[in-house]
Amino acid sequence: MEQIPLPAPVHYELILQLLERQTMAAVSNDPNLRNQVNQLIITLRKAAVQQKQLEEICQFSSVNIDHRWSINHHQASSANTGD
Numbered sequence: 001m002e003q004i005p006l007p008a009p010v011h012y013e014l015i016l017q018l019l020e021r022q023t024m025a026a027v028s029n030d031p032n033l034r035n036q037v038n039q040l041i042i043t044l045r046k047a048a049v050q051q052k053q054l055e056e057i058c059q060f061s062s063v064n065i066d067h068r069w070s071i072n073h074h075q076a077s078s079a080n081t082g083d
Contacts, residue, residue: 003066004058011069012048016041 019041027033055065 001063003064005066005068006051006055008067008069009048009051012044012051016044016048019044 019037023037024034024041027037058065
């Protein structure tokens, strides 16, 4: 089976840090916006946990994961190798 492409875990962490440090500070005076940002943070944390669970299932099933840093990863690799 071909490797399964997934975002590198650092992508979640970078977005979460931005939301927690900068976005939350920018909306600190507006309770409604603060709540929306907080819900977004919760959703991203859930997504990161769900991806980790998927990775564990793949590992148990001997399916390889390809952590991608860019959506252009495969296209760039194919262009370089002439595929």
